[in-house]
Amino acid sequence: MAKASKPRYRLLAADEIVETLDALKARIEARFPGAGLAGVAGEVRDLIAETAATTRAIMRPRWLLRLVVAGVLAGAAALLAALVLRLDFDAGTNNIFNLVQSIDALVNLTILSAVAVVSLVTAERRLRRSRALQALNPFRAVVHVIDMHQLTKDPGMVGPGAVRTAVSPERSMTPFELSRYLDYCSELLSLTAKGAALYAIATEDGEIATAVNEIEQLTTNLSQKIWQKIMIVNATGR
Missing domain, CATH: 1.10.287 (Helix Hairpins)
Structure with a gap:
């Protein structure tokens, strides 16, 4: 009887997310050399790379x-x-x-x-929960950092009829470049949420799962706003 293979596509793996982030960072750097968004992708990559060690420390028996x-x-x-x-x-x-x-x-x-x-x-469980919640704080913070990077990317200011003022932010992107930049932001938000989900999977704690769901909901809401911008860019033509 053949040995049953280990399920490959049922588990969320930190190393797979890290590889995806490495690829995303390279794409951002190739399209937008020197862009701060590539640095944010690197920060998220490092944060998720530390997750395996962090979860092992959290789940270690006391x-x-x-x-x-x-x-x-x-x-x-x-x-x-x-x-x-x-x-x-x-x-x-x-x-x-x-x-x-x-x-x-x-x-x-x-x-x-x-x-x-x-x-x-229940002290050990509460200690694990406290440490996991602390470990999730950087994920929540970096989500807002990503949102800051897309905040000034106004699709209404890339068309030929856009009127700038003396204090308007510098906008040198073409409609195509703006669409790609916003898409990168959306991808980065999704991958950040996937990294946070690793803590819910490792701890199997209801309160941790709730905190992770809140982060996922936040990233989903921000991604929806980003895709509204992308749709406007696509509607105005490239």
Whole structure:
């Protein structure tokens, strides 16, 4: 029986995204030598290249924390067992009154111990979540940097009837060049979102997935605005 091949197209791989970004950076540099957008592509490339190491560090077991949790669990169990063994179940009014008080104290201690144990048990997950959210901040920031690069690319100012003022931004691109530049911005936004998605895949955490979805929604909204500009450029002719 032939061995089943490993699924190749079901996983998002950081090295594949990096290769795509290398190609995109080269295309930008070839079309627009010295353009700052190529530098942004390089920053995104480096950011995603670090993702594998970052996710491994985030998902690494915290053995010291686990030992502390195990110690607390053992101590709590031993304390509760000792208290149960000291309960006096002999008949008698005084003994019954004391027994009720002891059971009440035991129940309260059990509840407090359970809350503390749950907090400790989930501490590793919360630590991972915090580090992953911090790692996503640069992705969110670079999305806005990309948006800044396309912000002044006004398709209405590339036609023959465009009127510039003394303080108008320098616009030397042809309609074709402007369309390509905007397309590069859209590609870069999409690849940035794919890099952020690596954290949701690695951590399998609901809150991380929500944060990644917010970044993807942001990039999608910005890409839609960019493609509106591209459509205007294409409608006015090249």
